[in-house]
Amino acid sequence: MEAFLDTFFNGAVLARYAPSILQGVWVTVLLSVLIVISGIAGGSALACLRAYRIRLLSVLIVIYADIFRALPPLVLILLVFFGLPNIGILLSSFTVLYLILTLVLAAFAEEIVWAGITAVPKGQWEASRSTGLGFTQTLIWVVLPQAVRIVIPPLTNRAIAITKMTALGMVIGVPDILGQATTAQSFSANASPLMLAAIAYVFLFLPLVIFSRWLETRFAAPGV
């Protein structure tokens, strides 16, 4: 038992590295918030563009969404982080991680929001257009408010899954929770920093996971 505590909850090690891991928490939180905001906004905007059914534009959006849903994010991160400097584009590891995960979340969000838009019955469009609302007005005032209800639970789940991927930043040296913890671990030769990191993630994400579970029951249509 003592050996266990010494390995995973070593007081001295924890005290020494807690501040840097706390800094990592801020990096993780900041990244997550930025990714969620820009990813969901971007994906929703693309889904709305797709609603106009402009052939070429829709095809491009689908190709983009498919590629970023089919490729492992880590492949994209390494590709951009190690590839771009070779053609003279230097981005910080933070920027690379932010960009890639935003693009990935936007791709998923686009598909989810598009599914929500198409799930709104045709009669809603017709009723609205018959009273003189234009296409864009109908989209904004009639269709999107209804799509939002359908879309919130899957979008929340996806947003959580992708913000958790900020941990991948450790591979390219982003000083997020995991990045700080692995550095600390290699200096301290002790597993306590990793334990602390795991606890930090649970502390951050468990409430969100429970929240998403609540959302699902809240938005589940009765009788379906």
Place this chain on the structure above:
Amino acid sequence: MEAIVTQFFNIEIMVKALPLVLQGFGITLLICVVVIPLGLVGGLLAALASVSQNRALRWSAIAFVDLFRAVPPLVLLIFIYAGLPFAGLSLSPFAAVAIGFFLNNSAYFAEIFRAGLLSVHKGQTEAARSTGLTQTQALIHVVLPQATRNVLPDLMSNVVEVIKLTSLASVVSLGEMLHAAGLVRSLTYNASPLVLAAVIYLVMLWPVVRLISRFERRIAS
């Protein structure tokens, strides 16, 4: 423009990298073959526990699922691979990957199976029981087939996620495809091997992603 071609789409380097990358691809497939069935079985069991009548069982299943949905898979993997040795428990990269993914995938598959089980109307079990089937028989022959069918797109899309997740194994030096490609990249200082790996992932997963989108649309309409 030319720089982009030589740095990202350098055929010469891709050809050189191909044998190693393909060897890595073999290991990627091997991981999938081990990890996907494990996750499906673990997930199904956890899902059954999460809808059971037994309160303690139900809540421990839900706690398990939520805990492992909250921890990023890479954190779990590094904890197992690099943390546990300090407690005297050294695992091979493959074992670490198998265990880490088992825990993570089970949680996600469990959530999907659970939704499937809840989507099957109670009347189905009652009808089956009324014809003399046991609870287990009703589950296996009546409820599970419907539950699985109802969540098939979600199951498929999670399988895609698992396959993508195998790229994390590169971080613990398991020589799967991304690790192999990364190795050649670091030797050649050229990103083309990574593009090669990306293309292979794409060829493998794009058709599935398309199929899932079709599926989901059909269910929505």
Place this chain on the structure above:
Amino acid sequence: MTQAAQGAVAPPTLTVRGLRKSFGAEEVLKGIDLTIARSELVFVLGPSGSGKSTMLRCCNRLEEPDAGEITLEGDPVTGPKVDLNRLRLRMGMVFQAFNLYPHLSALSNVTLALRKVRRLPRAKAEALGLAALDRVGLKAKAGSYPAQLSGGQQQRVAIARALALEPSVMLFDEPTSALDPELVGDVLAVMQDMKAQGMTMLVVSHEMKFARDAADRVIFMDAGRIVEEGSPEQIFEAPQHERTETFLARFSGRG
């Protein structure tokens, strides 16, 4: 408001000339000609698939006609330079499935177009909305959401949604077909009341009694054409066409 008002003779409210529409290879409308005078109630009958809905939906271009000309109070509805949304303010439509917006209260359903298309301030829009709900007898339900209303109430809110825009003509596509029998009367009463107030109406329906009581003219459609038209008495008592006769015979049992 219309060019016609300045002219000596007011043009008909709605005219349809040579209207054609195909879906794929199937020609659904094969040349429809129709004129509806101000305050007239024209009732459209016909077997399923004869093109009644399609004709109605072409009138406000929810369906794009392949050929033909439509005018509203002398103003062109068809043609490339038409401001369709402005024009649709002047043509109310009521659907079989109500199509109320489920995320908005009854009042907001009614005021949406007033605010977004006519750009009235909220207070003004709500006053007009409440007045429209009052006309269909549902002022008290202004705050209710569609899911909290019966089918008949929903359809009356849908009528109020169209009425609030003070349209020149109202298009009804089987407004009572989706309703339980005991709720049909309320909706028909509202329509009868609109007729009494002088609204111009084009009604596709199977409510024969309503046609006898309220219609000025009955049109029988079959296979994309107007087969026969006349007063309710003419059509119901002495149909000229065999197809009209067989069609009506199927309904006579139901009163």
